[in-house]
Amino acid sequence: MSLAAVMRAESQFLLPTYDRNPVLFTRGRGVYLYDSKGKRYLDFLSGIGVNALGYGHPAIKKVLSRQSQKLIHVSNLFFHEYQAELAKLLTRMSGLDRAFFCNSGTEAWEGALKLARAYAHAQNHNGHKAKWRMLALDNSFHGRTFGSLATTGQSKYRVPFAPLMPGVSFVTLNDTADLKRQFDGSVCAVCLETVQGEGGIRPVSSEFLQLARELTAKHGALLVIDEIQCGLGRTGRHFAYQHYGIQPDIVTVAKPLAAGLPLGAILTSNKVASCMHPGMHGTTFGGGPLSCSVAVEFLKQAEKRLGHISRMGAYFREQLESLAGRHGGEVRGMGLMLAWALDSPDLAKAVVRTLLKRGILINRTNETALRFLPPYIIEKGHIDLLIRELDRAVGEPGPPLKNSKSGTRRSKA
Numbered sequence: 001m002s003l004a005a006v007m008r009a010e011s012q013f014l015l016p017t018y019d020r021n022p023v024l025f026t027r028g029r030g031v032y033l034y035d036s037k038g039k040r041y042l043d044f045l046s047g048i049g050v051n052a053l054g055y056g057h058p059a060i061k062k063v064l065s066r067q068s069q070k071l072i073h074v075s076n077l078f079f080h081e082y083q084a085e086l087a088k089l090l091t092r093m094s095g096l097d098r099a100f101f102c103n104s105g106t107e108a109w110e111g112a113l114k115l116a117r118a119y120a121h122a123q124n125h126n127g128h129k130a131k132w133r134m135l136a137l138d139n140s141f142h143g144r145t146f147g148s149l150a151t152t153g154q155s156k157y158r159v160p161f162a163p164l165m166p167g168v169s170f171v172t173l174n175d176t177a178d179l180k181r182q183f184d185g186s187v188c189a190v191c192l193e194t195v196q197g198e199g200g201i202r203p204v205s206s207e208f209l210q211l212a213r214e215l216t217a218k219h220g221a222l223l224v225i226d227e228i229q230c231g232l233g234r235t236g237r238h239f240a241y242q243h244y245g246i247q248p249d250i251v252t253v254a255k256p257l258a259a260g261l262p263l264g265a266i267l268t269s270n271k272v273a274s275c276m277h278p279g280m281h282g283t284t285f286g287g288g289p290l291s292c293s294v295a296v297e298f299l300k301q302a303e304k305r306l307g308h309i310s311r312m313g314a315y316f317r318e319q320l321e322s323l324a325g326r327h328g329g330e331v332r333g334m335g336l337m338l339a340w341a342l343d344s345p346d347l348a349k350a351v352v353r354t355l356l357k358r359g360i361l362i363n364r365t366n367e368t369a370l371r372f373l374p375p376y377i378i379e380k381g382h383i384d385l386l387i388r389e390l391d392r393a394v395g396e397p398g399p400p401l402k403n404s405k406s407g408t409r410r411s412k413a
């Protein structure tokens with residue numbers, strides 16, 4: 001089918017939830033994607049952080065092919081070999097004790113919220129109302145289901161679906177005074193992304209995270225950390241919170257975990273896990289043998305690349321800083337999770353579009369931030385090419401944008 005035919009069919013048969021770019025991808029190899037006309041695209045987005053080993057990785061293909069011929073699904077009523085193996089790897093990497101497997105980021109986050117509430121109920125020995133409030137962060141993003149939406153601090157995602165789950169208050173990112181003001185004995189969990197992804201690539205400050213850890217530990221609440229976008233090697237460590245020297249009570253992961261197959265996980269301590277019993281939580285598809293066996297291989301491959309991720313991340317950041325020095329804007333992020341926040345949404349939109357035409361995939365988040373989530377196999381030459389194209393795209397005046405309010409595409413020099 002041609003791009004035009006697919007666009008026509010989608011516009012007739014799909015819910016209009018996506019504003020897709022007009023490109024029909026048909027295959028991928030390494031750091032490149034190819035469209036239906038054979039045009040090659042250098043991928044600095046990795047399917048929003050999912051294709052972290054790029055496309056067609058030989059070790060992943062091997063496990064996929066072997067396992068797909070043996071067993072794809074079995075249900076959680078029975079055992080298969082790979083959940084425990086995967087949990088063992090994830091617990092070793094995270095310093096936590098136990099895992100639960102599900103299908104997506106939002107499902108992992110929902111489960112984490114349920115776990116926090118269940119733990120609060122189990123701790124409530126005095127017959128009073130159990131701790132129940134949750135503190136989440138302004139500008140955060142945790143997914144599209146109701147609990148995730150309720151803890152997502154961006155009203156554009158929440159408002160159309162109100163009323164949401166009650167009991168959530170939002171604290172300003174990195175505002176320790178606000179966190180102290182809003183924290184009290186009714187709080188069962190402080191919930192945050194170590195690096196806000198959809199919120200524009202904004203790392204939590206060390207001071208704020210330490211305070212969240214101290215307050216929760218002191219008052220019997222839980223620190224619940226969303227590493228769905230920033231975890232599993234993306235920042236050069238297994239988990240981004242490991243840069244801060246703290247240990248959370250609950251962590252969620254998903255995106256790259258099964259190298260493109262849907263798989264999410266909740267990780268937690270024995271202390272928290274002790275509140276769960278058979279029947280309290282579950283899923284039909286989550287943690288099947290195909291996705292879990294692929295995830296075991298993904299984690300082994302990603303672990304080997306942590307040094308490379310840190311080196312490439314540092315180099316990439318340096319290059320972006322020099323662009324920002326010339327054109328303005330701010331560079332944010334950690335490892336290979338980076339953003340260059342420009343001065344205007346129109347400029348950011350135009351740059352994404354220009355790069356797409358020139359065969360480079362990035363995207364824009366939080367209006368002005370150019371977001372970069374390249375695969376972990378990216379090399380300096382790829383970064384250099386992107387930097388040259390960004391320099392050109394930001395520096396050159398283009399035709400006025402259709403929906404441009406300001407009518408300008410130049411950033412402040």
Ligand SMILES: Cc1ncc(COP(=O)(O)O)c(C=O)c1O
Nearest residue numbers: 104105106141142143197228229
């Ligand atoms: C930090 C974070 N949490 C949760 C989610 C939701 O994940 P999913 O889209 O797999 O439900 C996302 C997705 O972008 C995310 O970035």
